[in-house]
Amino acid sequence: MVQIYNNTDEINIEAANLFIESAQKAITAKGKFTAVLTGGSSPAGIYKLLASDAYKNKIEWSKVFIFWGDERWVPLNDDLSNAKMSYSTLLSHVPIPQENIFEMYKDGVTPEDYAVEYEKSIRTVLGEEGTFDLILLGMGDDGHTASLFPGEAVLQEQTKWVDAYYLAPQKMYRITLTAPLINKAEKIVVVAFGEKKINALKEVTTGEYNPTLYPMQLIKPLSGELLFLVDKVAAGKN
Ligand SMILES: O=C(O)C(O)[C@@H](O)[C@H](O)[C@H](O)COP(=O)(O)O
Numbered sequence: 446m447v448q449i450y451n452n453t454d455e456i457n458i459e460a461a462n463l464f465i466e467s468a469q470k471a472i473t474a475k476g477k478f479t480a481v482l483t484g485g486s487s488p489a490g491i492y493k494l495l496a497s498d499a500y501k502n503k504i505e506w507s508k509v510f511i512f513w514g515d516e517r518w519v520p521l522n523d524d525l526s527n528a529k530m531s532y533s534t535l536l537s538h539v540p541i542p543q544e545n546i547f548e549m550y551k552d553g554v555t556p557e558d559y560a561v562e563y564e565k566s567i568r569t570v571l572g573e574e575g576t577f578d579l580i581l582l583g584m585g586d587d588g589h590t591a592s593l594f595p596g597e598a599v600l601q602e603q604t605k606w607v608d609a610y611y612l613a614p615q616k617m618y619r620i621t622l623t624a625p626l627i628n629k630a631e632k633i634v635v636v637a638f639g640e641k642k643i644n645a646l647k648e649v650t651t652g653e654y655n656p657t658l659y660p661m662q663l664i665k666p667l668s669g670e671l672l673f674l675v676d677k678v679a680a681g682k683n
Pocket of ligand 1: 484485488516527590592
């Protein structure tokens with residue numbers, strides 16, 4: 446479902462509310478909340494809101510487990526690191542135990558080996574079903590999501606939950622959750638705003654099925670819910 450908002454602030458409030466709602470529901474039902482954060486620039490406003498006094502006290506952070514949808518294979522103090530951005534805007538400001546945070550990068554190992562290790566961590570926390578309570582995703586101007594980029598072999602992956610590969614156009618390794626794992630989630634929230642997203646959003650939501658070109662089309666939850674929170678600019682209504 447695509448929900449259209451007037452501006453980014455409204456999207457941030459809705460996404461933060463959905464995060465709180467999912468967290469409270471999961472913690473009441475099973476004593477823990479498993480969430481996946483997205484990288485890119487779009488979620489910073491959501492994270493800052495969640496870290497604000499009005500929001501952060503609504504969550505029992507000791508029962509929250511944080512993973513990422515994807516990561517650029519760079520050290521945690523690099524400005525390109527999705528984890529670095531998530532710490533500076535959210536995780537450093539809330540009382541979450543460090544052992545509940547699963548960064549998608551580790552010094553001294555190869556990205557491929559770490560993908561295997563990361564999948565093990567997911568299985569340990571989530572069990573063999575691999576159902577995250579909430580996955581936040583962004584969408585690139587080209588229709589990629591997480592590090593599922595157009596034309597890359599990772600789009601074909603059916604077995605692995607986590608994969609790592611060299612993304613030649615960006616000259617860097619990427620590590621990413623795969624579509625089959627993402628699709629097991631209870632709720633998937635995609636955030637997209639601004640003019641640059643107009644074409645991708647249109648192709649992904651109303652165009653022909655061509656996930657090689659628009660990988661976001663691979664995101665089709667098995668039994669969960671998929672929500673696009675977009676502004677009217679991205680929706681082409683301005
Ligand atoms: O690390 C990344 O690059 C991502 O997680 C990526 O999939 C991102 O979400 C989109 O590229 C949208 O990025 P923006 O939010 O910056 O538009």
